[in-house]
Amino acid sequence: MSNNLDSWRQLTAAQQPEWPDRGELDRVVAELAGLPPLVFAGECDNLKAELAAVTRGEAFVLQGGDCAETFSGATADGVRNKLKTLLQMAIVLTYAAKVPVVKIGRIAGQFAKPRSKGTEVRDGIELPAYRGDMVNGFDFTPESRIPDPGRLLRAYHSSAVTLNLVRAFTKGGYADLRQVHAWNQDFVSESPAGKRYEQLAREIDQALAFMHACGADPEEFHSVEFYSSHEALILDYDRALTRIDSRTGQPYDVSAHMVWIGERTRQLDSAHVEFFSRIRNPIGVKLGPTTTAEDALALVRKLNPDNEPGRLTFITRMGASKIREHLPSLVEKVTADGAQVAWICDPMHGNTFEAPSGHKTRRLDDVLSEVAGFFEVHRALGTHPGGVHIEFTGDDVTECVGGGYEIVEDDLALRYETACDPRLNRSQSLDLAFRVAELYRSA
Numbered sequence: 001m002s003n004n005l006d007s008w009r010q011l012t013a014a015q016q017p018e019w020p021d022r023g024e025l026d027r028v029v030a031e032l033a034g035l036p037p038l039v040f041a042g043e044c045d046n047l048k049a050e051l052a053a054v055t056r057g058e059a060f061v062l063q064g065g066d067c068a069e070t071f072s073g074a075t076a077d078g079v080r081n082k083l084k085t086l087l088q089m090a091i092v093l094t095y096a097a098k099v100p101v102v103k104i105g106r107i108a109g110q111f112a113k114p115r116s117k118g119t120e121v122r123d124g125i126e127l128p129a130y131r132g133d134m135v136n137g138f139d140f141t142p143e144s145r146i147p148d149p150g151r152l153l154r155a156y157h158s159s160a161v162t163l164n165l166v167r168a169f170t171k172g173g174y175a176d177l178r179q180v181h182a183w184n185q186d187f188v189s190e191s192p193a194g195k196r197y198e199q200l201a202r203e204i205d206q207a208l209a210f211m212h213a214c215g216a217d218p219e220e221f222h223s224v225e226f227y228s229s230h231e232a233l234i235l236d237y238d239r240a241l242t243r244i245d246s247r248t249g250q251p252y253d254v255s256a257h258m259v260w261i262g263e264r265t266r267q268l269d270s271a272h273v274e275f276f277s278r279i280r281n282p283i284g285v286k287l288g289p290t291t292t293a294e295d296a297l298a299l300v301r302k303l304n305p306d307n308e309p310g311r312l313t314f315i316t317r318m319g320a321s322k323i324r325e326h327l328p329s330l331v332e333k334v335t336a337d338g339a340q341v342a343w344i345c346d347p348m349h350g351n352t353f354e355a356p357s358g359h360k361t362r363r364l365d366d367v368l369s370e371v372a373g374f375f376e377v378h379r380a381l382g383t384h385p386g387g388v389h390i391e392f393t394g395d396d397v398t399e400c401v402g403g404g405y406e407i408v409e410d411d412l413a414l415r416y417e418t419a420c421d422p423r424l425n426r427s428q429s430l431d432l433a434f435r436v437a438e439l440y441r442s443a
């Protein structure tokens with residue numbers, strides 16, 4: 001395949017900022033192109049191999065993090081809390097699924113957001129929509145909402161800081177299995193939802209005690225592989241961070257291990273699909289409820305012509321009320337075609353609604369119902385429910401309703417901190433992990 005990494009420039013790229021100063025953008029892009037990679041191509045290949053195991057039904061993906069990372073959120077506490085929650089979820093899922101859990105953060109690069117409207121109106125004042133810290137500011141002022149190419153550089157540096165913390169936390173003892181399990185025991189004993197999971201937590205405890213007694217103490221108990229991912233929305237940024245791998249001569253987007261194409265930019269003839277067809281990272285595509293099997297198969301042919309397992313993951317986000325109706329024919333036809341793809345479920349983006357207070361929110365029950373539907377559909381077809389993709393934070397925010405502490409719509413204003421869509425808080429995320437574990441065990 002020819003590696004014209006700029007072929008996308010001839011095509012329509014939706015959701016791109018209207019940069020006021022093209023010259024400044026060109027200067028920033030040139031600077032980005034000279035900066036070191038954030039990840040190595042070999043690490044991307046390792047993730048691809050792990051995702052190939054997911055495709056074969058031998059592993060499960062846990063992908064999650066902020067809807068929109070912010071520059072101010074790149075702190076040691078913020079990153080640690082997110083990692084802690086994700087590791088807690090992973091241990092429960094590993095025990096229940098009896099397969100390795102591939103851990104991927106929506107982290108260290110998730111700074112750009114596609115929006116359904118170009119502008120936002122507040123009290124009769126209309127301003128350009130916030131498009132993520134990589135593009136413009138969240139403050140509702142005309143100055144802040146002007147796209148600023150300098151933000152692409154800040155996104156790069158913020159990603160580097162975050163990745164540095166991620167690597168230190170995951171390799172430096174913080175991910176110790178017994179420690180992570182002890183945090184889960186705290187959740188089970190202290191949270192209102194926890195009671196239900198006592199039995200599962202006890203079993204994990206016994207399994208760990210047994211392995212300890214046997215003297216098993218492998219390196220995997222003390223550190224974990226953790227990968228970064230984001231929606232590669234702003235093509236100038238991801239193109240500037242694409243490098244030719246010296247081992248293979250192939251291009252990799254070294255801004256993250258995995259990148260995905262969003263539901264709003266996945267058209268077959270789009271600039272995004274063209275750009276993704278040229279890079280060699282493992283990639284994802286979000287598929288909403290209007291996706292036809294023909295759309296999915298055309299994407300397979302364009303994005304994974306060699307049918308390489310691990311290269312392509314479909315992240316379905318149908319909505320709780322639609323998944324049981326729409327997902328079966330998609331999975332059935334893609335599978336019948338012999339396409340090697342991993343299927344994972346994003347139970348967030350099809351379940352957003354606006355509360356009377358004006359806050360965007362999601363019901364934990366809808367999220368759980370979509371995940372349950374995902375398992376039901378795959379079980380009925382004999383295919384592998386390969387993972388979940390969620391928006392969450394390790395903090396006790398009040399952005400989604402429901403859960404053990406029963407957040408109701410009137411509570412949303414108490415701690416609503418997301419810069420874009422509502423995230424599950426720590427307790428709701430753990431609740432979800434234990435529920436997915438129950439789904440596995442009920443198989």
Ligand SMILES: O=C[C@H](O)[C@H](O)COP(=O)(O)O
Pocket residue numbers: 067113114115116117349420421
């Ligand atoms: O995270 C996803 C999208 O960016 C988000 O759902 C768009 O939200 P909007 O409809 O408020 O623009």
Ligand SMILES: C=C(OP(=O)(O)O)C(=O)O
Pocket residue numbers: 067114231261262263264286317349
């Ligand atoms: C925008 C997102 O999702 P989708 O493309 O599925 O709407 C997202 O995951 O941030």
